Amino acid sequence: MREPCRGSNFFSDRNGHASHYIRKHQRRRGQDDAALILATELARNGARVTILDADPQHWISHWHDISGKVPNVEVISSVSMASIQTHINDNRAKTDYFIIDLAGARNTLMATAIGLSDHVMIPIQGCAMDAKGGAQVLELLGHLEEKAGIRINHSVVLTRVNSLVTTRALQVVKQLLSERSVPVLETPIIERAAFH
Numbered sequence: 001m002r003e004p005c006r007g008s009n010f011f012s013d014r015n016g017h018a019s020h021y022i023r024k025h026q027r028r029r030g031q032d033d034a035a036l037i038l039a040t041e042l043a044r045n046g047a048r049v050t051i052l053d054a055d056p057q058h059w060i061s062h063w064h065d066i067s068g069k070v071p072n073v074e075v076i077s078s079v080s081m082a083s084i085q086t087h088i089n090d091n092r093a094k095t096d097y098f099i100i101d102l103a104g105a106r107n108t109l110m111a112t113a114i115g116l117s118d119h120v121m122i123p124i125q126g127c128a129m130d131a132k133g134g135a136q137v138l139e140l141l142g143h144l145e146e147k148a149g150i151r152i153n154h155s156v157v158l159t160r161v162n163s164l165v166t167t168r169a170l171q172v173v174k175q176l177l178s179e180r181s182v183p184v185l186e187t188p189i190i191e192r193a194a195f196h
Contacts, residue, residue, distance in 0.1 A: 034157055040073065047096040047097055048072050051074070051075045052076050052084065052099070114144070115150075120153070121156075122154060123159045124177075155183040157188065158173070
């Protein structure tokens with residue numbers, strides 16, 4: 001049985017329980033929205049949040065530069081494999097939750113972030129290509145459990161969902177996730193111009 005990582009994780013709460021937000025997609029819109037909504041809602045409820053921007057496109061850092069200081073939210077840009085643990089260690093005392101925004105590539109940084117986590121949140125849009133990207137993360141989680149006996153809790157959040165119409169593609173994605181017994185958050189992120 002795996003012990004909690006006691007704050008050395010990507011998304012760690014006051015009790016030392018860790019979670020992890022992971023974005024694994026080629027498209028931009030929706031995934032960064034999920035990270036920002038999670039971070040700002042945690043901060044709005046009084047938690048101190050540090051976002052580690054490990055995406056080479058730095059969309060979260062650009063958002064932070066444009067929006068200015070957001071209470072209880074810090075953003076660290078240009079996070080790499082070599083710096084991730086240092087950033088976590090240096091900010092642990094002033095952070096209740098860490099959120100790492102990762103690039104869409106399956107690489108050692110993603111594997112490390114997943115390995116440090118007790119929960120992986122995977123944003124998926126309601127389309128086949130996005131579901132394939134999310135499936136890669138789910139396969140990696142399954143491999144860790146099967147080969148190393150490491151079970152990391154995970155869930156999917158559906159993003160860019162049309163509030164009026166459930167598309168056929170979204171129905172297929174939901175069915176695929178259901179058949180694989182993948183937990184899906186009940187509340188999707190609705191497509192809204194305000195997030196873009």
